[in-house]
Amino acid sequence: MTEVGDLGSAPEQSTDAHESSRRADLVAKLTHEIRGPVSTIRGLTGTTLKHYERLSDDERKEFVQLIRHEADRLERAVEQVALVLKLDAGSLRFDIRLQDLGDIVREAARGAETGDRPFEVDVAEGLQAPADRTHMGSLIRQLLDNAMLFSPPDAPIEVHLRREGNDALIEVIDRGPGIPPDKRQAVFERFADWRPPGYEDRPGTGLGLFICRAIARTHRGDASIADGPAGGTMLIVRLPLEG
Numbered sequence: 001m002t003e004v005g006d007l008g009s010a011p012e013q014s015t016d017a018h019e020s021s022r023r024a025d026l027v028a029k030l031t032h033e034i035r036g037p038v039s040t041i042r043g044l045t046g047t048t049l050k051h052y053e054r055l056s057d058d059e060r061k062e063f064v065q066l067i068r069h070e071a072d073r074l075e076r077a078v079e080q081v082a083l084v085l086k087l088d089a090g091s092l093r094f095d096i097r098l099q100d101l102g103d104i105v106r107e108a109a110r111g112a113e114t115g116d117r118p119f120e121v122d123v124a125e126g127l128q129a130p131a132d133r134t135h136m137g138s139l140i141r142q143l144l145d146n147a148m149l150f151s152p153p154d155a156p157i158e159v160h161l162r163r164e165g166n167d168a169l170i171e172v173i174d175r176g177p178g179i180p181p182d183k184r185q186a187v188f189e190r191f192a193d194w195r196p197p198g199y200e201d202r203p204g205t206g207l208g209l210f211i212c213r214a215i216a217r218t219h220r221g222d223a224s225i226a227d228g229p230a231g232g233t234m235l236i237v238r239l240p241l242e243g
Contacts, residue, residue, distance in 0.1 A: 030077060030078070030081045030205065033077045033205050034074055034077060034078075036070075036073075037070035037071070037073045037074040037077075038074065040066070040067075040070045041067055041070050041071065041074075044063050044066055044067050044070075045067065047063070048060065048063050069114075076145065077205050079138075080142075080205050080207040080208060080211060081205065081207065083138075083207075083211055084190070084207055084210070084211065087211075087214055092135075094132040094135060094218055095132050095133075095134075096130050096131060096132055096219075097130065097131070097132075097133070098128050098129070098130055098131075098242060099128065099129060099130070099131040099133050099136065100126075100127070100128055101127045101128065101129055101131070101136075101161055101168050101170070101239070102123040102124065102125055102126075102127060102161055104131070104133060104136050104137050104140065105121070105123055105140060105159060105161045105170060106121060106123060107137060108137045108140035108141050108144065109121050109140075109144065109159050111137075111141060112141055112144040112145065112148070114148075116153070116154075117148060117153065117157065118154075118155075118156040118157070119144075119156070119157055119158075119159060120156050120157070120158045120159065121158075121159045122158070122159070122160045122161070122162075123159075123160075123161045124161055124162045124163055127161060127163055127168045127241060128241065128242045129168055129219070129239050129240065129241050129242055130219070130240075130242065131219055131239070132218075132219075135215050135218075136215070136219070138211070138215065139211070139212050139215040139216065139237065140159075140170060140172075140237075142208040142209070142211055142212045143170070143172040143212060143235045143237070144157065144159070144172060145208060146172075146208050146209060146235065147172050147173070147174035147176070147233070147235065148174075149199075149202050150174060150176040150177070150195075150196060150199055150202065150233070151174035151175050151176040151232065152175060152176070155174070155175035155176075155232075156175065157172065157173065157174050157175075158171070158172070158173040159171070159172055159173075160172075160173070163241070164238075166240060166241055167221075167238050167239060167240055167241060168238070168239045168240075168241050169236060169237070169238055170236070170237040170239070171234055171235070171236050171237075172234070172235045173228045173229070173232060173233070173234045173235075174228065174232045174233050175228070175230070175231060175232045176196065176199075176232045176233060177196040177197065177198065177199065177232075178196070178227060178228070178231060178232055178233050179196070179225055179233050184224070184225040187209050187225070188209045188210055188212075188213045188223065189210060190206070190207065190210045191205075191206040191207065191210075192206045192209065192210065193206050209223070209235075212235075212237065216237050216238070216239065219239055219240075220239075220240050221237060221238050221239040221240060222237075222238055223235070223236065223237050223238075224236045224238070
């Protein structure tokens with residue numbers, strides 16, 4: 001069992017004031033991020049209760065699906081902040097065991113599917129690596145969430161697992177506007193707030209890719225960005241394989 005703290009952030013903090021400022025930033029970001037889904041859920045439930053008898057079954061189903069979507073968004077925001085707080089405190093535990101990476105990739109992709117978003121999953125079989133199954137699944141889900149956030153709703157998202165030398169590569173490819181080379185390090189920083197043109201209003205804590213890189217580095221790997229082969233963005237996680 002391994003404990004890891006403050007991965008991917010600035011060097012060790014030397015003052016309580018700096019630590020308090022970091023935590024205040026987390027609280028402020030979380031407060032901002034939860035207002036949207038809470039407001040939407042309140043509005044949808046209010047409308048449903050007020051006009052329940054006049055709503056068709058399809059309309060009720062649509063409202064429930066929207067409420068579920070916003071609740072999921074709220075849950076992910078809270079989970080992201082909780083992970084970062086544990087990283088900062090050095091209390092995030094990793095149970096590293098030999099894992100089948102293909103199983104983890106497929107499971108994460110199934111969990112991220114919404115029904116109206118096509119996923120194309122291509123997994124090389126038999127790739128095993130020392131990993132914490134829960135945190136590795138969370139890493140892949142963060143990559144998928146990011147791809148869905150910055151990609152047209154009807155565009156497919158590709159998920160690949162392949163071998164390159166002694167490493168496994170997990171690649172998530174979207175059809176969005178892409179990330180220019182001069183922004184590719186900045187988006188891995190805590191509270192990254194860069195958005196591509198036309199996507200400035202997309203929600204998010206700015207913590208997802210920061211968490212991805214932190215988890216990857218705990219596994220002696222790393223996370224990076226490249227252009228997708230047909231445009232868009234390719235998010236890449238490189239992990240050392242068994243042995």
